[in-house]
Amino acid sequence: MTIADVDAIVIGAGVVGAACADALSARGLRVAIIEHDIAGGGATAAGMGHLVVMDDNLAELTLTAYSLALWREFVGQRPQRHEYSNCGTIWVAADEEELAAARSKAHTLSTFNLDCRMLTPAELYAHEPQLRPGLAGGLLVAGDGLVYAPKSARLLLERATHQGAVTRRARVTGIDDHAVVLADGSRLQARHVVLAAGTGSRALLPALPVQPKKGHLAITDRYPGFVRHQLVELGYIKSAHAASGDSVAFNLQPRPTGQILIGSSRQFDTTDPAVEPAMLARMLRHAATLTPALAGLNVLRCWTGMRAATPDGLPLIGPCAARRGLWLATGHEGLGITTALATAQLLAAQMLGESAAIPYHPYLPHRFS
Ligand SMILES: Cc1cc2nc3c(=O)[nH]c(=O)nc-3n(C[C@H](O)[C@H](O)[C@H](O)COP(=O)(O)OP(=O)(O)OC[C@H]3O[C@@H](n4cnc5c(N)ncnc54)[C@H](O)[C@@H]3O)c2cc1C
Numbered sequence: 001m002t003i004a005d006v007d008a009i010v011i012g013a014g015v016v017g018a019a020c021a022d023a024l025s026a027r028g029l030r031v032a033i034i035e036h037d038i039a040g041g042g043a044t045a046a047g048m049g050h051l052v053v054m055d056d057n058l059a060e061l062t063l064t065a066y067s068l069a070l071w072r073e074f075v076g077q078r079p080q081r082h083e084y085s086n087c088g089t090i091w092v093a094a095d096e097e098e099l100a101a102a103r104s105k106a107h108t109l110s111t112f113n114l115d116c117r118m119l120t121p122a123e124l125y126a127h128e129p130q131l132r133p134g135l136a137g138g139l140l141v142a143g144d145g146l147v148y149a150p151k152s153a154r155l156l157l158e159r160a161t162h163q164g165a166v167t168r169r170a171r172v173t174g175i176d177d178h179a180v181v182l183a184d185g186s187r188l189q190a191r192h193v194v195l196a197a198g199t200g201s202r203a204l205l206p207a208l209p210v211q212p213k214k215g216h217l218a219i220t221d222r223y224p225g226f227v228r229h230q231l232v233e234l235g236y237i238k239s240a241h242a243a244s245g246d247s248v249a250f251n252l253q254p255r256p257t258g259q260i261l262i263g264s265s266r267q268f269d270t271t272d273p274a275v276e277p278a279m280l281a282r283m284l285r286h287a288a289t290l291t292p293a294l295a296g297l298n299v300l301r302c303w304t305g306m307r308a309a310t311p312d313g314l315p316l317i318g319p320c321a322a323r324r325g326l327w328l329a330t331g332h333e334g335l336g337i338t339t340a341l342a343t344a345q346l347l348a349a350q351m352l353g354e355s356a357a358i359p360y361h362p363y364l365p366h367r368f369s
Pocket of ligand 1: 011012013014015016017018034035036037038039040041042043044045046047048049050051052170171172173196197198199200201204214215216217264304305306307308329330331332333334335336337338339
């Protein structure tokens with residue numbers, strides 16, 4: 001197949017674009033992926049890779065729970081290829097108010113048949129002895145896990161390639177009806193164009209309701225067993241869904257290498273990718289208030305990434321009226337690794353008129369038009 005005769009062009013080979021290319025080529029469509037940089041090197045490489053069920057609203061819960069089931073299937077019998085771990089998440093409750101939030105979360109997740117249980121303080125410390133004394137308890141969500149997302153993106157692309165997809169290294173500079181324009185001036189046509197360019201999407205469609213939310217992360221040397229679950233404070237939810245201002249939240253991840261990945265921060269109104277010492281220090285200090293021994297560990301590397309955030313925190317998955325034949329798969333904010341596989345299935349179902357496993361209307365782009 002040459003790039004001149006494809007059914008669908010996917011712009012961007014992050015985890016979302018790679019998943020879309022995989023899902024479309026699996027259905028027999030001839031797919032071309034256009035990526036101007038390293039596949040999986042955008043937000044996908046910057047993220048934590050936490051596969052997490054989030055329940056801020058029914059649409060978010062439905063999408064994350066569905067996608068986690070797809071991840072477990074994909075990772076299957078070869079978890080090492082994804083550096084997958086089924087570590088689960090412990091939501092840490094500092095006080096009675098957060099414990100009440102944990103109970104409410106447990107109730108919601110249970111109604112979705114998701115495996116979770118409340119932890120007393122004694123159980124919390126038995127699971128995670130490094131947590132500071134005096135915490136009120138926690139909630140263990142057993143089905144959550146983690147992957148090394150750039151690797152998973154490459155595995156999705158590999159599968160898409162086996163299914164006939166082709167990849168081209170080029171920058172898309174414009175989108176027309178049923179076509180894209182490349183930096184060298186050439187024009188590629190296809191019945192479908194899928195915009196999956198993460199925070200790069202708005203440069204191609206300036207009216208898109210997506211803004212960058214900057215995040216910092218840090219990774220330590222190897223300390224196997226220091227923590228065993230992804231540890232997240234209940235207060236994280238407030239930080240994750242703030243619509244303005246800078247914030248940090250405690251989010252600690254045990255990498256399968258024994259390293260500890262430390263997050264996270266959120267900042268609006270900046271596209272500067274530089275690590276900001278003040279923000280990084282604030283994030284690390286906050287993490288050490290919940291796990292004091294963290295202060296003595298060796299941090300090897302710090303970096304930042306940009307999340308593509310929509311006003312309501314839900315992704316844009318579906319047709320876009322701005323151009324004929326244009327589809328969106330973007331705006332996944334801090335959950336794009338988790339929700340990539342479900343996104344791809346919902347997009348493919350809409351494109352091919354199939355019935356989808358979950359309702360797709362909450363994520364349709366025209367909700368903002
Ligand atoms: C600090 C941080 C922590 C995170 N933690 C998690 C987490 O634990 N769990 C989770 O689920 N999510 C997490 N996320 C969110 C997740 O990383 C993103 O939602 C997800 O990676 C988005 O994937 P994507 O494919 O849409 O975008 P990207 O990975 O950014 O991919 C877009 C691709 O498009 C390409 N591109 C852009 N413009 C063009 C163009 N004009 N022409 C050609 N190619 C183009 C880019 O080079 C890039 O490769 C985190 C994000 C950050 C920043």
